[in-house]
Structure formats: structure tokens, C-alpha cells
Amino acid sequence: MNTQERWHASMQNNYGVPAITLSKGEGITVWDEDGKKYLDFLGGIATNILGHAHPAIVKAVSKQIEELSHVSNLYGHKPGVELAEKLRSFTGDPTARVFFCNSGAEANEAAIKISRLTGRVQIVAALGGFHGRTAGALSITGQEAKRKPFEPLLPKVKFVPYGDIKAMKRTISKRTSMVILEPIQGENGVVVPPDGYLEEVRELCDKKGALLAIDAVQTGMGRTGEWFGYELEGITPDIITLAKGLGGGLPLGAMITLGKKVPAFKPGEHGSTFGGNPISCAAANAAVDFIVKKDLLEKVAISGEFLKAQLSKIPGVTSVRGQGLLLGIVLESNVANDVAMKAQQNGLLINAPAKNVIRIAPALIVDKKELREFVEIFDRTLNEVLNG
Ligand SMILES: Cc1ncc(COP(=O)(O)O)c(C=O)c1O
Structure with a gap:
């Protein structure tokens, strides 16, 4: 049996059977088990923030696993404290407090639980939004097809069209504990809200005494x-949730509370055995330090602008949306799946979150030569799909 057949015979079918099996990665290049090379422009879906096998992460993780791997949450450890301090400094808010977990869904579960401590129950979330697959996170995910087979889920969740401030105004009330929104809806096809939307939602939350949670799982780091994908909007949320890029490729999530309005967990109210373990935190510290040292945030913005300009010129592309290195390439027709499949054959990894949208989320270390190579393969691939 080949690896696909073995996968099919032994794994749950929730992901289907992957078409290729990857065996090695370096920077933004990966190889499959047959030695075929790919340019990885999906980055583990916005997760491998420094690419594959980055020397800073390899070194930090190797050192940490030699010294101390797991301590449980009965004991403290320095990599965790250091990372929490860094995240706190990125928020610019000395009141920020961090809870570490392993994933985006768990970070949102923590947000749901902490919002319950306000004494209110209702949550307002956005249609099309994605917050994870666990029961709580799924309850606030605005995609009916994903929720339906598992209902009944959490009660008193209301969904509003993303970006529609009037609908938000009609829905949010004095019973609302929390409004949760992504700054850009990644899984929904890299959907960007109108300018000023988050600011107006912030005002509404303040008026009704509701918390504002920003799910920066995909947009963050x-x-x-x-750092978190909401700063350009000029708002300060009450809660930020993180995962994906945070661990530099290792499993790590975080919920950060800001300001005085958010209740605080008391000892015993929440926890996670592996959450914020020393190894994932060591990887995260290394990734964050590298981003700061190399001024990657500025480079990400420049790379994003370069890609937008280049990709918009390609025949068959209607527009390019998103920010920095989270971009949705909107196609004139519903061929995104075919494009993603053809790209894979052409040695490029991308995906299709919507019928007419290709998402790219490469590592932040991607250089100009790799950006050009990507544009060349993408252009050729789209042309092959559209013109046979
Ligand atoms: C915005 C957002 N929130 C939450 C999640 C869930 O994260 P995880 O798969 O780590 O549970 C995702 C995953 O795609 C996401 O994009």
C-alpha cells in the first residue's frame, strides 16, 4: 500500500485523503515523499510564520527539549513568562493578561468562558466567520454547513452579516456578553470589512457594555x-485570541485580555495540560525575536503591496484583497479549486477557500525572488486552467 492508501485505511475521513505526502521542508520550499519540490505559499495555512526548519526555531526547540519539556500547569517556566511579557508589550497595554492553550479553537473557548463571567450569555458573531471546530468555537462559527450536523450547540448565539454595522446595531443589546469578529475573515475567502467597521463595532460594544473579542488566530503574529491585524483600525479590543503563527509551527494558542472590563479567571476556573508548554513557548519566543530583529512587519507590508500590484495585472484576476501576506486572489470565474490543483502539479501550494478565491499565506521570511517565482507560476497556472 502507498501512503495515501495507508492513510485512507487508518485515518478518520474528516480531511479526505491528502493528494500528496510531504516529507521535508526548508524555508518556503517543501518536498513530497517522491522528492518533488513545491513552493509553499500556504505556510501550513498561515502557521509556519518563519517557514520550515528555520534555524532559530530548530535551535530554540532543541535547547529547550534538552533542558525541560513538560511541567504541567502546577509549575511555572521561563519560556512561558517571557512570551507572555512579549505579547503584553505588543498590545501596548500593561493590564494585558495571557492564557496559553494549544490551538485557535481552544483560545476561542477560553474567550467564550471568560465572557460568561460577565453574567451575560448572548454572543454576537459574524456570518461567514470561522472560530474553530470544538463545540463552543463551532457554536460561534457563522457557517451553517459546519454547525448543522452537530446541533444543538451553545444557545443564544446571534449571527450578523460581516461588515454590516446596521445589522450589528440591531442585534447587540444589554444582554450581549461578547461580540467576536475576525479583522479579516480568512476561511471565508479573505474577506475584508469596510473601513471603520471595527471602530463602529467598538463604539457599540462600549454603549451596550459588551466585550469585543478579536479573533486574530489567522491574521495575528x-x-x-x-502584530494582531486590528491595529490599523485604531481600536483596542477587550480580548485577543491567537494561535497558528504564534508557535512558529508548533502547537500554541493564546487568549489575551485587555483593560478592566474583562473579568479575570480565578484559580481553578480554566486550564490546559499542554497549553503554553515550554517547547512551544521556546519556539514562539524564537519566532517573535526573529520577527523583531529583522523588522519583518515592515517587510510583510511591502511584500503584500508588491504581490497585490503584480497579481492584479494577471488576466482572469478580478481583484486582490487582504493585507500583508494574507491575500485572497479573486478570480473572474469559479475555477479556484482547479487552479489550486493545477498549481500543485506545477509545484506550488495554495488553496481555495471559496469557489472563486485563491488564498495565499506564505511565511513572513519570503524574499523578492520567491515572490516573483510565485507570480510566474500562478500566472502560468491560471492561464493553463482558463485556456486549456
Ligand atoms: C480565525 C480563526 N479562528 C480560529 C481557528 C481555529 O484554529 P485551530 O484550527 O487552531 O483550532 C482558525 C483556523 O483556521 C481561524 O482561521
Whole structure:
């Protein structure tokens, strides 16, 4: 049996059977088990923030696993404290407090639980939004097809069209504990809200005494050219959730509370065995330090602008949306799946979150030569799909 057949025979079918099996990675290049090379412009879906096998992460993780791997949450450890301090400094808010977990869904579960401590129950979330697959995170995910087979889920969740401030105004009330929104809806096809939307939602939350949670799981850790993806909007949320890029490729999530309005967990109210373990935190510290040292946030913004300009010129592309290195290439027709498949054959990894949208989320270390190579393969691939 080949690896696909073995996968099919032994794994749950929730992901289907992957068409290729990867065996090695370096920077933004990966190889499959047959030695075929790919340019990885999906980055583990916005996760491998410094690419594959980055020397800074390899060194930090190797050192940490030799010294101390797991301590449980009964004991403290320095990599965790150091990372929490760094995240706190990126928020610019000395009241910021961090809870570490392993994933984006868990970070949002923590946000849901902490919002319950306000004494209110109702949550307002956006249609098309994605917050994870666990029962709580799924309850606030605005994609009916994903929720339906598992209902009943959490009660008192209301969904509003993303970017529609009037609908938000009609829905948010004095019973609302929390509004949760992505700064850019990644899984929904890299959908960007109108300018000023988050600012107006912030005002509404303040008026009704509701918390504002920003799910920066996909947009965070420098992907948009800012740390958390909401800063350009000029708002301060009450809660930020993070995962994906945070661990530099290792499993790590975080929920950060800001300001005085958010209740605080008391000892015993929440926890996670592996959450914020020393090895994932060591990887995250290394990734964050590298981003700061190399001024990657600025480079991400420049790379994003370069890609937008180049990709917009390609026949068959209607527009390019998103920010920094989280971009949605909107196609004139519903051929995104065919394009992603053809790209794979052509040695390029990208995906299709919507019928007419290709998403790219390469590592933040991607250089100009790799950006040009990507544009060349993408252009050729789209042309092959559209013109046979
Ligand atoms: C915005 C957002 N929130 C939450 C999640 C869930 O993260 P995880 O798969 O780590 O549970 C995702 C994953 O795609 C996401 O994009």
C-alpha cells in the first residue's frame, strides 16, 4: 500500500485523503515523499510564520527539549513568562493578561468562558466567520454547513452579516456578553470589512457594555504587517485570541485580555495540560525575536503591496484583497479549486477557500525572488486552467 492508501485505511475521513505526502521542508520550499519540490505559499495555512526548519526555531526547540519539556500547569517556566511579557508589550497595554492553550479553537473557548463571567450569555458573531471546530468555537462559527450536523450547540448565539454595522446595531443589546469578529475573515475567502467597521463595532460594544473579542488566530503574529491585524483600525479590543503563527509551527494558542472590563479567571476556573508548554513557548519566543530583529512587519507590508500590484495585472484576476501576506486572489470565474490543483502539479501550494478565491499565506521570511517565482507560476497556472 502507498501512503495515501495507508492513510485512507487508518485515518478518520474528516480531511479526505491528502493528494500528496510531504516529507521535508526548508524555508518556503517543501518536498513530497517522491522528492518533488513545491513552493509553499500556504505556510501550513498561515502557521509556519518563519517557514520550515528555520534555524532559530530548530535551535530554540532543541535547547529547550534538552533542558525541560513538560511541567504541567502546577509549575511555572521561563519560556512561558517571557512570551507572555512579549505579547503584553505588543498590545501596548500593561493590564494585558495571557492564557496559553494549544490551538485557535481552544483560545476561542477560553474567550467564550471568560465572557460568561460577565453574567451575560448572548454572543454576537459574524456570518461567514470561522472560530474553530470544538463545540463552543463551532457554536460561534457563522457557517451553517459546519454547525448543522452537530446541533444543538451553545444557545443564544446571534449571527450578523460581516461588515454590516446596521445589522450589528440591531442585534447587540444589554444582554450581549461578547461580540467576536475576525479583522479579516480568512476561511471565508479573505474577506475584508469596510473601513471603520471595527471602530463602529467598538463604539457599540462600549454603549451596550459588551466585550469585543478579536479573533486574530489567522491574521495575528505579523501576518498583516501588524502584530494582531486590528491595529490599523485604531481600536483596542477587550480580548485577543491567537494561535497558528504564534508557535512558529508548533502547537500554541493564546487568549489575551485587555483593560478592566474583562473579568479575570480565578484559580481553578480554566486550564490546559499542554497549553503554553515550554517547547512551544521556546519556539514562539524564537519566532517573535526573529520577527523583531529583522523588522519583518515592515517587510510583510511591502511584500503584500508588491504581490497585490503584480497579481492584479494577471488576466482572469478580478481583484486582490487582504493585507500583508494574507491575500485572497479573486478570480473572474469559479475555477479556484482547479487552479489550486493545477498549481500543485506545477509545484506550488495554495488553496481555495471559496469557489472563486485563491488564498495565499506564505511565511513572513519570503524574499523578492520567491515572490516573483510565485507570480510566474500562478500566472502560468491560471492561464493553463482558463485556456486549456
Ligand atoms: C480565525 C480563526 N479562528 C480560529 C481557528 C481555529 O484554529 P485551530 O484550527 O487552531 O483550532 C482558525 C483556523 O483556521 C481561524 O482561521
